[in-house]
Each structure stands twice: as structure tokens, then as C-alpha cells.
Amino acid sequence: MTSENNTRTGAATGPTMPERRPVRSWQDAEHNAAAWMRYWGYTDARADPGGPDGGIDVRSARALGQVKYVAAAVGRPELQLLFGARGRLLDRQLLFFTGSSYAAPALRYALENDIALFVYGLDGSMEARNAPARRITDRARAAETARAAEARRLTAAGSHSAADTGPAPGQPTAASPGRGSRSPDGPHPNPPPAARKERRPGTERMLLGLFMAFVALILPAGDSYTPQPGRLVATVLLLVVPCWLLVWGAVTKSRRRFWPVGLSLFLLHLSLAWATNAQLWQGDTSDLLLPGAPLALCLLTSTLLIRWHARTGDEKR
Numbered sequence: 239m240t241s242e243n244n245t246r247t248g249a250a251t252g253p254t255m256p257e258r259r260p261v262r263s264w265q266d267a268e269h270n271a272a273a274w275m276r277y278w279g280y281t282d283a284r285a286d287p288g289g290p291d292g293g294i295d296v297r298s299a300r301a302l303g304q305v306k307y308v309a310a311a312v313g314r315p316e317l318q319l320l321f322g323a324r325g326r327l328l329d330r331q332l333l334f335f336t337g338s339s340y341a342a343p344a345l346r347y348a349l350e351n352d353i354a355l356f357v358y359g360l361d362g363s364m365e366a367r368n369a370p371a372r373r374i375t376d377r378a379r380a381a382e383t384a385r386a387a388e389a390r391r392l393t394a395a396g397s398h399s400a401a402d403t404g405p406a407p408g409q410p411t412a413a414s415p416g417r418g419s420r421s422p423d424g425p426h427p428n429p430p431p432a433a434r435k436e437r438r439p440g441t442e443r444m445l446l447g448l449f450m451a452f453v454a455l456i457l458p459a460g461d462s463y464t465p466q467p468g469r470l471v472a473t474v475l476l477l478v479v480p481c482w483l484l485v486w487g488a489v490t491k492s493r494r495r496f497w498p499v500g501l502s503l504f505l506l507h508l509s510l511a512w513a514t515n516a517q518l519w520q521g522d523t524s525d526l527l528l529p530g531a532p533l534a535l536c537l538l539t540s541t542l543l544i545r546w547h548a549r550t551g552d553e554k555r
Contacts, residue, residue: 253277254382258362261337264307267358271305271335272296274356274364278378280331293323301331312336314343321351331374340367352491440487442496447483450507454480457511466516475514479507498547502540509536 256273259266268285275283280298285305287295296303304320306312312334320332332353340348340355345368348355354371358364366372454476458465465472483503512518518529 253279253281256362261307261358261360261362264305267307267335267337268295268305270358270362270364271303271333271356274358275301275303275333278374279381293319296333298330300329301333302327303333303335306334306336306338308336309338311339311341312344313341314347317344317347317351317353320353331370333371333374335364440490442500443483443487443490446500446504447480447487449480450483450504451477451480453507453511464516465514466519472514475510476507479503479510498543502543502547505536505540505543509533509540512536 253276256270256277259270261267261270265285265287268287272283272285275296275298280301283296283298283301283303285296293304294302295305302320302324304316304323306316317334320334324330324332332351333356334348334353335356335358337358337360339357345355347353348368348370352370354374355367356364356371357367366375454473457463457476458469458473512529512533519526
């Protein structure tokens with residue numbers, strides 16, 4: 239028996255956690271990955287060891303997986319191969335499995351392209367290594383908890399129905415309230431809460447873009463602002479960053495932390511507002527230091543934030 243059958247399923251309980259089976263070969267690693275994918279909700283996931291995968295080792299109608307049985311750390315090229323093998327199947331989640339580790343460029347690339355990274359143990363265990371992977375495992379645990387709650391509810395309802403048909407007519411009944419019992423004038427136990435809906439990846443970008451666009455439209459009309467070289471030009475300059483944020487938020491699929499880039503863009507927008515306000519740039523050299531120093535500080539901080547964000551690939555855990 240292969241590990242294709244490791245994930246047991248039932249009509250009421252759904253898939254359960256795969257049995258621990260030792261991983262002694264690349265075939266074992268692929269079957270182990272397929273078993274975990276079925277547990278995570280990709281119930282049709284199947285491994286095809288030795289087949290012409292073209293970068294795909296495990297296939298499902300909703301996901302594609304690549305499995306590496308090597309000791310070296312996985313780099314960015316391996317993830318690019320998986321990303322390219324997906325082709326036009328953009329609706330399928332990408333999962334990558336390795337028994338070793340991931341290099342920093344691979345972690346950054348995975349976050350930017352929503353690739354779930356996992357590390358398996360030689361005992362068949364599985365560990366999520368980035369945010370997309372943790373979302374998959376969290377959904378599986380939430381679904382298993384909901385199934386267990388539903389099973390308890392059905393068991394309690396069955397016990398209540400059996401109790402309703404138990405005593406013969408005319409005989410006294412003794413009922414004691416307990417967990418799962420239904421009160422005479424109350425409803426059955428509450429169903430399990432619905433899973434929390436995840437926020438769209440680009441929401442923060444679009445909200446910041448809308449706020450900055452609003453500022454760009456009303457600022458040139460204020461009494462304390464004299465636009466230079468003209469109101470139209472100043473407004474267009476102030477709308478560059480907000481429009482870029484709105485477009486970015488509409489097309490992005492990355493869930494990488496946004497606050498460093500968002501803060502740097504806000505500081506850049508603030509610098510543009512200062513630079514296009516003629517009232518701040520009047521007087522001699524000493525008078526120009528007052529707006530010039532904060533302007534230079536904002537630009538420097540914005541640059542450092544962007545560079546720091548580019549170097550830190552993984553999100554805070």
C-alpha cells in the first residue's frame with residue numbers, strides 16, 4: 239500500500255491527518271506531499287513519481303506541487319521553475335516541498351508570488367515555512383475543528399431523538415439537562431462559527447492611495463499652499479504616487495508586509511508636497527534650511543525603508 243491511501247476520509251468527518259510513514263526515497267517524498275495536500279483540502283491531489291512532470295510532481299484541480307528530495311537548500315531558480323510550469327493555470331495554488339531548507343532569495347520570491355513553502359521530516363511530518371503555507375494549514379485545522387463540532391452536534395441530536403422515543407406512555411420521565419441537550423423552549427446548540435473571511439491582498443495599498451489622492455486634490459486649493467510651477471502641474475505630481483498605489487493594490491497578489499513601503503511612499507508624497515509649495519521656499523539661504531532639512535530627512539528615511547524592505551524577505555512570524 240502506498241501513501242496515496244494514507245489520508246483516510248469519511249462521509250461525515252472528511253480527511254484526517256496523514257499517518258506518519260518514513261520518507262526513504264524521492265517517491266516516498268512525493269506520495270507524502272500528496273497525502274498532506276489531500277488533508278489540507280485538495281482531495282484529488284495525486285503524485286506521479288517518474289512521470290513527465292515538467293516541474294510538477296503533485297497535481298490537483300486547485301493546486302500544483304513540486305517536491306525536492308535533496309540535502310541542499312532550495313534557491314530561487316527551483317521556485318521559478320514551479321511558477322513557470324503553472325502556465326495559464328493562474329487559479330491553482332502553488333506548493334513547494336523540501337526536506338532541507340530555503341535560501342533567503344527563495345523566501346522573498348515565494349512571498350511575492352504566493353507560493354506556499356513546506357519542509358517535510360524523514361518521519362513524514364510537515365512544517366509550514368512562510369505565510370502562504372501557514373494559511374493553508376490554518377484553514378485545514380479550522381475545517382477539522384468545524385467537522386468535529388458538527389459531529390458532536392449530530393451525536394447530541396441523535397441522543398435527543400432516542401430519548402424522545404424512549405419511555406412508554408404514562409410512565410414518568412426524568413430528564414437532567416446536560417451538555418448537548420436541548421431545552422424545552424430553546425434551540426439546539428449553536429453551530430460552529432463561520433471561518434473568518436480573509437482580506438484582499440491589496441487593500442492596504444488602495445486605502446493609502448485613496449487617502450493620498452484626496453490630499454493631493456484638496457491641498458493645492460488651500461490658503462497656506464502656493465503651488466509651483468502651477469496648480470495643475472503640482473496636482474499632477476502629487477497624484478503620481480496615489481495612482482501608482484491604486485493600480486498596485488488592484489493587481490497585486492502578494493501578502494508580504496506593506497508598512498515599510500507604505501511609510502516610505504507617504505514620506506515621498508510629503509516631500510513632493512513641500513517641494514511644490516512656493517510659500518516654503520522664500521527668503522535667503524538660512525530661511526531655506528527650515529523646509530530643506532525635513533525634506534532631506536524624509537527622502538533619506540524613505541530610501542532606507544525601501545532598501546531595508548528589499549533585504550528582509552520573510553514576514554515576521
